[in-house]
Amino acid sequence: MTPLLKGTVVLVQKNSLHFNAHSAAQKFGGFIESVIDAPDDIDDSILDTVDSFLSNSVALRLISASNSNENGQGKVGKQTFLEGVLTSIPTLEDKQTAFNILFEWDHNMGIPGAFYIENFKQDEFFLVSLTLEDVPKHGNLNFVCNSWVYNVEKYKTDRIFFTNKTYIPNETPFPLVYYIHEELKTLRGDGTGERQVWERIYDYDVYNDLGEPDKDDTLARPTLGGSSTLPYPRRGRTGRKPTEKDPKSESRSGYFYIPRDELLGHVESSDFLVDVFKLVSQNVIPQIRSVDQPEFNTFEDVLSLFYGESSNFSVPKVIQVDHSAWMTDEEFAREMIAGVNPNVIEKLSEFPPESKVDRQLYGDNTTTITKEQLEANMDGVNVEQAIQNNRLYILDHYDSLFPFLRKINATGAKAYATRTILFLQDDGTLKPLAIELSIPHPKGDIFGPVSKVYLPATEGVEASIWLLAKAYVVVNDSCYHQLISHWLHTHAVVEPFIIATKRHLSVVHPIHKLLLPHYRNTMNINAGARNTLISAAGIIESTYLLGKYTMEMSAVVYKDWVFTQAGLPTDLIKRGVAVEDPSSPYGLRLLIEDYPYAVDGLEIWAAIKSWVEEYVNFYYKSDATIVHDSQLQAFWKEVVEVGHGDLKNATWWFKMQTRAELIEACSILIWIASTLHASVNFGQYPYGGYIVNRPTKSRRFMPEEGSPEYEELAKDYEKAYLSTITPKNETLLNMTVMEVLSTHVSDEQYLGHRIEGDLWTSDSQPIEAYKRFGSKLAEIEKKLIERNNDETLRNRYGPVKMPYTILYPSSEAGLTFRGIPNSISI
Template identity: 50%
Template sequence: MILFRHFPNFLRRSGDHAGAELVKIKGTVILTKNSLNFNVSFLNRRHAFIGSGVSFQLISSTVADPNLGGKGRVGKVAYLENWSGGLESIDARESRFDVNFEWDLALGIPGAVIVKNNHHKEFYLRSLTLEEDVSGEMRNLNGIIVFDCNSWVYPIEKYDYDRVFFVNNTYLPGDMPATLKGYREDELRNLRGDKVKRQLQEWDRVYGYAYYNDLGEDRPVLGGSLEYPYPRRGRTCRPSIKTGLFQFLLQLLSGIYKKRPDPKSERRESRLPFLKSLDIYVPRDEKFDMVKMSDFLGYALKSVGSAVIPGVTSVLDGTPNEFDSFDDVLGLYDGGIKIPSNDVPLKMVRELLRSDGEQLFKFPTPQVIQDCKSAWRSDEEFGREMLAGLNPVIISRLEVFPPVSQLGKTKYGDQTSKITGAHIAKFLDGMSVEDAIGMNKLYILNHHDTLLPYLNRINSTGNKIYATRTLLFLKSDGTLKPIAIELGLPHPDGDIHGFVSEVFTPKEGGVEGTRWQLAKAYAAVNDSGVHQLISHWLNTHAVIEPFVIATNRRLSVVHPIHKLLNPHYRDTMNINALARQILINAGGILEITVFPGKYAMEMSSAVYKSWKLTDHALPTDLLKRGVAVKDPDSESNVKLLIDDYPYAVDGLAIWNAIEEWAKEYCNIYYPSDAVVKNDVELQAWWKEVREEGHGDKKNETWWPEMNCVDNLISTSTTLIWISSALHAAVNFGQYAYAGYLPNRPTISRRFMPEPGSPEYAELETNPEGAFLKTITSEIHTILGVSLIEILSKYSSDEVYLGQRASAEWTSDKRAVAAFKKFGEKLEKIESRITAMNSDPTLKNRSGPVNVPYTLLYPSTSDDTKVGGLTGKGIPNSVSM
């Protein structure tokens, strides 16, 4: 059913031509010229002068052309007018243009349009709108027709097919007008590009799959094997790395022989020059737009600048590569780095980076130390951040004491925790351990099983980490108190003998108080690595990319599920490609600044072995971690066991809103399970996600069958949740908490000092210095803080949950009404979050550091649209 809004002045009669009754249709085009490199050359000026630069041809949705195999008849060519200037500038990027069509009334209603670019540079086509005339020449039409295009259109020589755009109607495959089905199928075939084997270029619109074989030739290929399973990334078709005989002989002669790379490894772009290293193929419509790229480069250059001077300065001071005290760390924010007046090289760098004044490259003060410089060290804040910090998705309820391991005993021996009741008895408010467990009072942050198999390799690199178990007690005021931290290492006689460990409990003051602070730091180091590699990268960025690819390959832009999910894919392929180039690659920033080093991505592959999409539905996740129990009387069917759990409380409200929106939307187009089963595009999409995108998981039985409306709703809800709220919760709080690295160190460089050692003596004489020598070094701190400052910033053009980039995303009034209802529910959630953050009885909402929990504040209003380090809002997609 075609639904249009009423709009006057659609048609003007042109008169009959050769028996046809032609009418004039006025069209309005909104587009963006490529301002990064768009120069109006002589040839472009010639096209503009003769009026043939950009052409449009409407396609009939009702009349077939036998010469086109039954596809819709194509109307007369019309040209964009006034290319050089446009009618008006809508904003700094977009302009409005006229195009006037002559349309044969006998062809009925236009349903698609062919667009050709005869210029020599690409442009971004936002939309084409056709307007109605009061005379009602086209009686079947009762409003405007909108083509919501949102695509880069390259010069015609870049394509071997026509660029076709459809009206913003929504059609299941079987409901599409017969005259448009061929165009729909052609478009999907072009996007798959399965026959394209050459290296893909920026104008290619090909979505395909590849392994993670571009991280560096000395890193294992991730994906396609039982040993290293992984989600697929976007295909680029870059040449493979090859070491021929000549290169092999050169290596022998030079004495730098390297192991021959895996033949499946793909050649990487050079990291120099910087901008070239960022030019990695993703389909152009998946790339950052000009505002986002401008923001990204601006943030990157600023942060790189912030790292340059302090990094050089740290080499010049009395203790290179080390902070001498917490005051030294605070100097990064309070005053910046003072450049000596006689330091000519540093002054030259300052001038090159155009920074003003002698106090250079000052970082913004992280929220965790804005109100108080020392509250982060409290046990209460340490526990609170597991519920409302940057990684609130790991903590689980302790159901068995002592904690047990899931590592196989035949290989790793007995890995049962050595924490005893004697260690924790005095911290249980008079309860026994059994009573505390029975009353749901004991919780655990458990990084033992994930890390222990990698400890020997990681600790051989210079980093010194433990496998940690942290036990916490839920107090009567709703806060969590850490009561024991176990630091474990592989048994020196071999894995089969289990492990060795030491247990630390809370102490205040003196050497043992410092050792307790160090024990918390070791646990925080592990949580930082797991957060960045697993909670953030793997469980949002990496697992969503296959869905982005499959959706574009198998679901037409007019398909209802494409319209539902596509906003939640914005920029994901682009940011992932950049990550593979400069962040998670061999020698990349993550390997340098986070403890697993060269084993980081291999470790995330090991965790992916147990990944299940269904586990990441928020209610399922909470139940699996034991922090909630089933409750059929609640809206989400679960009841939290920690009432003041900000991530879970806000998350469940957001989850319920998303689920209600997905349900109302899906029910519009799928009135029965049979419609789901008979949707050929939907079935092809789901098959490809399982067998290609997550191909290493294709034989697992947990995948839901796409055979009913309920499974479609639950899957859509989970995908939207992961892409929006889950990613926001684990990404945009990074600078607030980890911008001050002593609070969230990412590396530990030496083991816990033992009594009698010089390091132990240093704990007595210089506890701050000893602490800082153990955790992330000065230069790594500066580099790490520079990175997370970029990752934590919202773009100024961010599109938030409950918003759409285009008001004309669909012509279906039912979908528009359901989406409006979704936005209204999110506004109520915002008000509720604001009220809870002001409630002094909810101690975990702000904590000792006085940082309100706003990461799951939806931001449907305009108060957060400035971008930057707001720590507030849920973007639609994994966009940073």
């Protein structure tokens, strides 16, 4: 009699995953709920019964990892079907079902290393895992699957899953090599055809699907990527037909292909965020645009959104303690190092600051700020002394914006390129010294800018002018934040790494296992963004200053992106806010000692780097093993030459020849996907939900003395300020989106935790190392809490009394202003 191997299959049926996007949207309680009526839930009668799985509907075949057939491929066992339902497993999550399965498997077959699965049902299901008990000469075997399985007729090749063992290519059991190669070949596809919902193919394309020229000529947008003029990271290929008016543009349909396992419909709420964006796009935007909202006339009008009888929005943290502290110069400056965009400020190393704007095209763009203007408010220190002692800093939103200003201001916006110079005071806080506002010369670009410098003032109309000058700076910072710091430098740059990983690193490869948690839901959320957020006339174009030039500007900025400088220590040194110091923790010394983002971030960075170093060194014993890892080399080559192919000739790319390079590359990638994204994402509503603190548009120029606008400013500065910044319609839409973006879902996976628990690998040392990583993050969180209780660190809470909690690693669900998810999942 042939011996039997006992197994347990855990899966989730499609219809038990019913999740109502409309009811999910109502969790946010705000403007969405007021414009959308939730439909009735789907009737429970449509749900499949468990019994349907027990009628020869799902079959499995084990594949040997130790014994081969005559072709050198692992032997394949007999087909066997799911049997009875197990109800005695207490660890099953909600909606999961466990089934018995028995495999015929004798000693000649060796030890299983993979299995085929066939679904003969019409509906797909989500396969969680297979566990084999008491495998001879081995013990239990775990297969972590977490994948959608469709009807067999949907696939050209058999669905296959591998054990949780981990191998570099040279150490992979030979009987599995064929199956691993075939699976990777399936995932790469052939680069043709329109992708279908059940497919699992990972491929690249340019950003040519943001416009809709067939609908309206004004909705045409240039292709981003594939040119030196507008370079861009690649996105996932969908293969949709070209538009009729522009063969280079891809048509937009209601369906955006994402490789099926990137769409996390098996969990309670990860996917509903994308659905919320769709609801906002299809319902909220038209609703807002169809209603002529009265303008805000006073700051109290804005506050009524949170405190009035019919308020729909949560109170942003920036005004929870004090409604007017945001107006102070200290808070204006503090948010440059502890706000939602804390990684742009630079040390001023020379005066005047140098502009990189092309002089032949745009004339002389040298600043008009003088030393005398700065020194008037520098506590007796002159400019030379301040530069020598690292006390002058700049928030420079000039070079990236100035070439676009003439086009932007022709659309109805009234924007300036801005330079803001700040002084580091003895108490560790930053003080703004001067703001320069510049617009193109009316006679033409070659004549250079028309610039004016504004200095701090506390009384009379000059104080109102100064408040407006700060608003123009923040408008630019809000746009740069959303477009560059958030979208480009996290969402967009990570997607090519995901695609290359899935195309070239097998699921049993150690680097695939290392990076997998940090890719969770990113392609899904990016596709949703292309559909509703960054598309032509979408939410970002509608609510931010740059309008239809939004994405075009991000492509210009991408030219200067450097992956090897994206890790925190290198970034801080590049911006001049830190200097190398081998005697200091982390090998550098911060020049702004009380720099909350940098101080907290360095703790997280060091923990990530330590974990990655221990992990990589466990699997790679020498640099030679890096060089000879064929999958790793193919992965890196494709990231550089295809995924980020427009920058492939840059000399800064790692050569991927040493363990040190692999460790640094993985640490940077994990940092971007987790901590960097958290730092620029989850503070959006806490800081920007109160639009007067972080306006996103400017629609009037600075009033000139003697003009009606100047008189209005002198009489009623609140009305004049509100008439200058984002109007009410766009404010409501922006608040709705920011509240969604700043909210943690209930099934979020945070840094230091994995959805697979301890089953992600069978190697005990990496598992223990990962546990130490999680414990280290918990220790860091306690340290950050203590740091926020130190009242001598004024930049940690500021005049608004808002502690810097954004980099606490853990969080519960909701709008918490804390928590570092593993991945860019929103």
